[in-house]
Amino acid sequence: MLDAATLTWRGSFGSCGTAPGQLMNPVGLTVIGTELYVRDTKNHRIQVFDVSGAAGAGICGAFLRSFGEYGDGPGCFMEPTGMAHDGRGRLIVSEAGSCRVQVLTMNGEPLQVLPLPLAGRLYGICESAGKLYIADYAKHLIHVLEFKEERLPPTPPRTPHDKLS
Known part of the structure; x- marks a missing residue:
């Protein structure tokens, strides 16, 4: 049981903007080890921060890296909102804008794109025992996907035409 009396506010990090470490509409967080993955929705990217405190006593939230940009090609995003980690070194990201x-x-290199043409606005996502559960905000339902093979087919490499202007 969580006792609210034992919680201590330790600060905050980030600010509004488009530079590395700045955020525009962060909507979801996933911690994997000592890294915090933030769905930076309106910047159409995932940002990764160190939450180990290694930057100094009591300091967390040091910017490490980001990946993604606006677009509909592999590795690009249109409002990333949900993220799951499958425990096998893969991130699964749902997008509200596509x-x-x-x-x-784990570094954002695309392995596979799973189109859901009948979906609405996808938000939360979780993985359990090879199944993905994805919340569809617009259609008021949960999509269920299942990985049939351990090895995923490759996604074609990005081309200059993948990025939307």
Whole structure:
């Protein structure tokens, strides 16, 4: 049981903007080890911060890296909102601005794009025992996907035409 009396506010990090470490409409957080993955929705990217406190006593939230940009090609995002980690070194990201889910490496390299043409606005996502559960905000339902193979087919590499202007 969580006792609110034992919680201590330790600060905050980030500010509004488009530079590395700045955020525009962060909507979801996932902690994997000592890294915090933030869905930076209106910047159409995932930002990764160190939450180990290694930057100094009591300091967390040091910017490490980001990946993604606005677009509909592999590795690009249109409002990333949900993220799951499958425990096998893959990130699964749902996008509210497109009808798809992407499977990525931990550094954001695209492995597979899963189009969901009948989906609405995808938000939360979780993975359990090889199944993905994806909340569809617009259609008021949960999509269920299942990985059939351990090995994912490759996604074609990005081309200059993938990025939307």
